[in-house]
Amino acid sequence: MLSLHGIVKRYGTYTALDGITLDVPEGKVFGLLGPNGAGKTSLIRIITRITAPDEGRVLLGGKAMGEQDDLYYGYLPEERGLYKKMKVGEQALYLAQLKGMRKEEARKRLKEWFERWDMTSWWNKKVEELSKGMAQKVQFITTVLHGPKLLILDEPFSGFDPINAELIRTEILRLRDEGTTVMLSTHNMGSVEELCDHIALIDKSRKVLDGPVHEIRRRYSTNTYRVDFTGNRVKLADAMGFTGELIDVEEGPHQSVARIKLAKGSTLNDLLRQLVHGVELHGVHEEIPRMHEIFIRVVDEHKTTPVTEGLTE
């Protein structure tokens, strides 16, 4: 639905984005990851048409994005705030009207949201009287009020307490299930695994990795399995033969856990077929790397070796 082609953005001699090409699939949660200063916010500002790219195109449903698409997306920036002296309700109405909503429609939907999140008493309060978490709820509502098809959230969880973060998380998933496409940037790798269907990793102005989360985790899996068994490690090693390589064993009084990396050309079935001869098996499961580990690994690799296009494909 949203696709970026060869986006380049320069600030003077500094290149903030160097040929970013991305596809954000419809109705999914898309995570934009990357270390600080990688260019995530620059990219988001180009998608939201706050700045223009020096090169490249942003296409929405195959067409160039323009002013007519303002109602199409909702944007919650990382640096977000409200007019402190203005009343909550008045301000929410103002922001909705700036988005292009009609006043009465905006008022009606705001009432619904305020009731749902139990904040009707805030309507006539000034923003400066609200706590930070309360203000962030108001900001979230003003972002999604007009029912955008594309929701762009820059670090949506920064500054939220765990309860409100959970509220936002639930809301994001609900909106996705209703068909909204969500693009979010985050540092929080835990939330990536919980929320994101797709990710793209940006480092040093370039895209270094993208794809569906489950595929990426699989791609970065090291063919390592955790095997729960009873018996001793020598017998295990003997039984394994050449199907795998024993990384370590954690021996317990009743049960032990071995981490085994499959040998090239072997499958899990091959390994199990061998192991049953030596030890009593209780369970086995694959060690799939966490996004956190993948993130660190990719960024580290990127630091030492120049990136080739091939890595991302």
Next chain:
Amino acid sequence: MGKIGLIIWREFITRVRKPSFLIMTILGPVLIAGAMALIVYLGMQESNDHLVLVVDKAHLVTDKLEGSETVHFMYQYEEISDSAFKQGPYTVLVDVNEAILETNTIQLFYKDLPSISVQRKIQSELERVLEREKLRVNEVDPEIYARIKTALRVQLFDIDNTGKESYEQEKAGIGFFFGYLIFIFIFLYGVQVMRGVMEEKQSRIVEVLISSVKPFQLMMGKIIGIACVGLTQFLLWIVLSSVLITGVSAFLVKDNFDPQEVAAQGMTAEVQEQLAAQGQNVPDLEEIKIVKALVDLDLGFALGMFVFFFLGGYLLYSSLFAAVGSAVDNETDTQQFMFPITMPMIIAIFVAQMAVTNPGSPAVMWCSLIPFTSPVVMMVKVAMGSALDAPWQLFLSMFLLIATFLFTTWLAGRIYRTGILMYGKKVSWKELGKWLLYKG
């Protein structure tokens, strides 16, 4: 209502609703009317009576001085000691000795310094009586003397506009007042624009806003909205001031309101004396030069020009103020950028002052053309009527002002859209230059 209309409305309504706006709107005219009422009141009121003891050793003036409601003359022929004077009921002691006809000097002693008008009363009475005494001594017929005595009044005429007395000085004064008003308004509201931009940047709402509207729309909406606040306040001031001034003066002087009396307050001692010497009454209101100047002034034209130069100057400067507000993180960082903006305005005020006394100087001509100073300086020329002597200068000045504010708003827009998203960076002039080149 378009998006820019929404922004203008918000900027306008949030400011107009503030208590400070109401206070300023009410307080402004109250202060103006109050000051005027005070002048009228103090002028009419002599706080305490004066008992003037005239020590008339030469028997020159005894019983000839005419007192007034507040000034009473008492006479005595002998010297009075300082302590006796201090203990006595007299407030002022005037020593008239025989030498006075030669020296034309008297000595006045007082307990509390009498007001200028009391001093003037004593002086003019003594002058009148002594003059008569001299006429008697020199055997001159007072009637002849009255015919001989000459009080010269100079009337000024512009050679291009004969048949009509000119009041250029007075009109220049009015023009300077207009220019000064423009100066004050540009600053007052320009700084409000800057504060507003900084508020949006500091509260971090700006990025939310510019995902819905273009930065330029946001900036212009703010500038126009605040201009509306300024014009509203100005209008309210005019209305309230006139109501108050009329009301207060009517209340103060009740039915015996005498425009002559009020008008006389503004006159110099010389004029009053001369008029008194001529045996004339004080002139009625139409005789006062400043009023004549106002009547003579093409008020419609001047007000039109005032609005034009106010808006032009305001747009020019407030866009620069907006650019400054967008570039900095807090108020203290504004200093380095404020100085170059305020400098031309200060120069404008100096040159406008010069224009009042010397409207033909080249500095005045140039500054009335340069858009950064023309709103203030040109107003003086407009009021004096000399702006139309060389219409091309006026038109060039207006054209340059429009062209320049279009340029500065464009320039400010480019700095603004980059500046509002830039945090934690100490911005230099070089940096601002770079921003102009970024692709928006």
